[in-house]
Amino acid sequence: VRAAVGISRASGLFTVVSGSAPDSTSFQRWLATPSQHPWTAIVSRHDGVVAGDACAAPPGRRRETVWVPATHLGLPANPCVRHVIAERLAQKPETWKPFSLEGAPWPLRAAWMLA
Numbered sequence: 001v002r003a004a005v006g007i008s009r010a011s012g013l014f015t016v017v018s019g020s021a022p023d024s025t026s027f028q029r030w031l032a033t034p035s036q037h038p039w040t041a042i043v044s045r046h047d048g049v050v051a052g053d054a055c056a057a058p059p060g061r062r063r064e065t066v067w068v069p070a071t072h073l074g075l076p077a078n079p080c081v082r083h084v085i086a087e088r089l090a091q092k093p094e095t096w097k098p099f100s101l102e103g104a105p106w107p108l109r110a111a112w113m114l115a
Contacts, residue, residue: 031058038062038096040088042081044070066099069111080108 015021041057043065049072056065070078083104091097101109 034060035062038088038091038093039064040084040099041065042068042075042084044068044072044075046070047072062093062096064098080111083108 011021018027020027039057039060039062041055041064043052043055045052045067046069052067057063066084068075068078068080068084070081075081084099087099087103101112104112
């Protein structure tokens with residue numbers, strides 16, 4: 001994430017809302033801290049507002065990045081995004097496994113080819 005700082009148009013907003021810059025030592029330390037909970041970042045290469053690489057989950061146990069075909073404003077209504085969220089919420093943390101398209105309906109699998 002450190003390398004991605006500055007490539008997002010949202011860096012200024014992040015600083016205003018959080019009170020610290022995305023490249024601050026305390027934020028980077030928090031980001032590197034192992035979480036007790038699974039972590040899924042839902043990201044788009046077609047965002048247009050935030051660079052996808054700036055939002056990707058840092059490597060770690062039970063962390064993943066799922067790339068979806070969506071725009072920034074389209075993320076909340078995107079069926080692929082909703083499928084990922086539903087699939088993640090249905091999973092018990094103790095039996096966590098990475099996201100897979102295997103259970104997705106074929107129209108969503110086809111849409112993922114655009115991601």
